[in-house]
Amino acid sequence: MVFFSYLIGGISLGSVYAIIALGYTMVYGIAKMLNFAHGDVIMVGGYICYCAMTYLNLPAIVSILLSMVVCTVLGVVIEGLAYRPLRQAGSLAVLITAIGVSYFLQNAAQLIWGVTPKIFTSAVSFPLPEGLTDLGISSEAIVTVASCVVIMIALTLFVNHTKMGKAMRACSEDKGAAQLMGINVNRTISMTFAIGSALAAIAGVLLCSTFPTLIPTTGSMPGIKAFTAAVFGGIGSIPGAFIGGLLLGVIEAMAQAYISTNLANAIVFAVLIVVLLVRPSGLLGKYVPEKV
Amino acid sequence: MKKSIRFLALALALVMMLALCACGPKTEQGPGPVSNPGAESQPGTEPSQSGNEPSGEASGTFKLGGIGPMTGGAAQYGMAAMTGAQIAVDEINALGGPVQFEFNAQDDVNVADTAVNAYNILKDWGMQVLVGAVTTTPCISVSQEAYNDRIFCLTPSASSTDVTAGKDNMYQMCFTDPNQGLSGAEYVKANFPDAKIAVIYKNDDAYSQGIRDAFYGEMKDSIVYEGTFTEDTQTNFSVQVTAAKDAGADVVYLPMYYQPATVILNQAKAIGYAPTFIGVDGMDGILDQENFDASLAEGVLVMSPFAASSTDDRTVNFVAKYQEKLGQLPNQFAADGYDCVYAIYEAIQAAGLTADMSTADICEALIATFSSDSFTFTGLTGADQTWSANGEVTKVPMAFLIKDGVYTTP
């Protein structure tokens, strides 16, 4: 019974990681950059939703939508101002810029919202029958897992069956060739950032609903974990990010419960290392052979 | 490829930085309110014959330094303590008495080396007494420097015994961790004699670990579950809460700050677990968090020397000023910062110090005053506080029961 509770906790945590990882993996797959500022967009999403609910007294669903809109705009602006000028530069230059953006968002958030934690009222809470609560299932867990699955399926359909999705896949394969085929690469990448940031907003709201304190550094650790999850599942692969996120959450919960709470993080990372040694491109990643 | 531009940029940055550095000393010599050349710190001087008791009126403008995290993950604690200290300084200066303060707070990002950098910046500024550092690890490294330089330090909230160990110039405003743990254990023994106890603590934090060690030493027979967490895992307690529930604990001791405690209360409620939660002084502030659902903390016991809801004049006055500054209720960190300044103020008056004395003389005189039996201090965090020669404060913790969203005395 306790095992089941741990499992539920792990799946719920893993779903949050998965949603963040989906954003990571989209951006990586298409723009081929590690967007370390992604975790901080989550934090911004959380704050926007908080402000909308607390100061403007908007209903939860409107707040979530507002937070998605703000984050989408933020993502596109960041991409346009900070990353687009570096499209031709080395991947490290973009990485450092992303880190700069991450510092910027954290410190700007501190100046705007202050350093004391905000207590996030769950945006997705509804009453559950007694039996479920006893099992350790919370309404947040149900919403998180459900939205994670929905987002994963929607993204897969989007990428495989729409024109924009096709353009994204083309950009991911070969930007130059995509451009020659008449695809607007810049617009496609902006679109990717828009989707990734909207997902980050959802993740922010769900993260804060489950773990309710919100401070300017809230997003950094989940960001790193989600990055790990994305690599775990094979970075660039949408189902990979989903599976990677879930597994990571469950492993973390199990390690905390049965091995050592101290070393839970270390164990998660150790599992990642082992997986990468066995499958060097992650669980579902494509292996790209090198050509001379 | 792009080397030339990169170096141009670096060179520009270097020039900019040197320009900034050059500004530093200049402002120091600027027309500040201080006009005592002798007040500058003299790191090289030997401490004078200790215990000299200058009689006469204390006077002059003393330079108080403050160190605490004001950016990064621990910023809330540093901000609170430094704002509290600033309020006290403003009050004292507004009194217009002979003793005036200048206060300069520097950020240490909760990191040891940045704290030492901050300390040295304050030393260049001419700091005579230090309020800080707020958090433990930076405080340990700063206190070592201050010990060698003979600058008196009173930390608002660095509660580890390692902070004061072997350093006669280092005093604490807060309880030491072991005392805190022992008084918690006594309280539990007296009020919950047969309880099964669970402890959840943060074992990468000296504060939490220190309290737990003392508490565990007293209570090990009745503890049925111990769970730990770290900075990186303090957003999710589903495992610890579930395990405590599973172990049948009816008292959960939470030696930690209010922020993780909030998450624990929330998650316990989510799985329908309602034991008696007992917190420590770091728990104070839990009710003041913006948008906090007070029903979560219903029935929680907080052992704290300070309560923002107290109705005595001083607390009411302080709370009003703090709210004006930061727009929220002060917690124990803020009160400790405030008390630090007042304790130093009273000690300066008791010892009859003048601002033109050397820093080392001020340090020795303050050590003698603080450790003397006759010096007692009454502040926001308790009445008749005294200090022992090893820098530890003695005051009585009060247990508050949270009822209907306010502190009540059980």
Added chain:
Amino acid sequence: MKNLKKTTKVDFATYIGVTLAFLIVFILQGRGMLTNAMESWLVPVCCFIVMAVSLNLVVGVSGELSLGHAGFMSIGAFSGIVAGMSLAEAVPLVPLRLALAMAVGAACAALAGFLIGIPVLRLRGDYLAIVTLAFGQIIKDLITCLLVGYDKRGLHFVFNLDGLRSVSDLHLEEGGVAIIKGAQGAVGVTKMASFPAGYVLVMVALVIVLNLIRSRTGRAIMACRDNRIAAESVGINVTKYKMIAFVVSAALAGAAGALFGLNYGGLASSRFDFNTSIMVLVYVVLGGLGNIWGSVIGAAVLYILPEALREFADYRMLIYAIVLILVMLATNNDQLKALVGRIIPGRKEADANG
């Protein structure tokens, strides 16, 4: 001098530059012309210069992105502190003890680098990066669980796996000292580091790294970076050469960590987290990949920058972030590059070749 190769000239210029900078600062310090704040930057700047130079060996020269360099610094710092503290009686001479501590730090970090290098160097690109990040986190968490004490009988270690042990489990004799207290890190460390020691370490690091790069080994390492398959086809053992770069880099980071650790009264393992690794990476990238003296300047400038921005109080780190982004954008801007090319003629050609 004319017969010397250009690279040799640059190397000598680096040595001379660093030495001159040291002498100037040292003389200024001796005459009391430095503020206390500036003095307190000296040792950490030296440490981070060594960190940047050693990371450049992996990222710039060997071409592998490492996001866990602070882990090696951490190992070096804590093993160095243990050595420095426990040898207090055996080696009374402080500079010698400091050198021993740095050697111990370097050796421990090198060993860790070797063990970590075995799995890491089998991976490529971003997968390698994430694994170094993972190792950095693992090292931080392991040290958080470590309790070390010292008494007459020798060193005592306790590994706090379940999180429930404390200093009392070390069972120290009367007069024993706990050196590393788990999460709280090292406490009560005797400050041994000095600026001259920092200078010596920087010079040692420069001599090792520059000589390695200019040697046959170094050329092999760079060949692996530029084209792994081509390098393999001419008989270069890629893994071996990558490993050499990785272990040397780890050892230097360990020595820097030991110096850093022995410069402060207390230090927690949380200091060496992901952010610190990233910080050092920023120094390297801004200084120029593969450019050693760029790393020296990059580390010095960027360590001091946040301190110099203290006047801006709350806006300090915000400004730092903006500077970081703007510098990256400026150095990668084609128009600016063209402009510089026009202002400094001949520079463009050199760029094209470089």
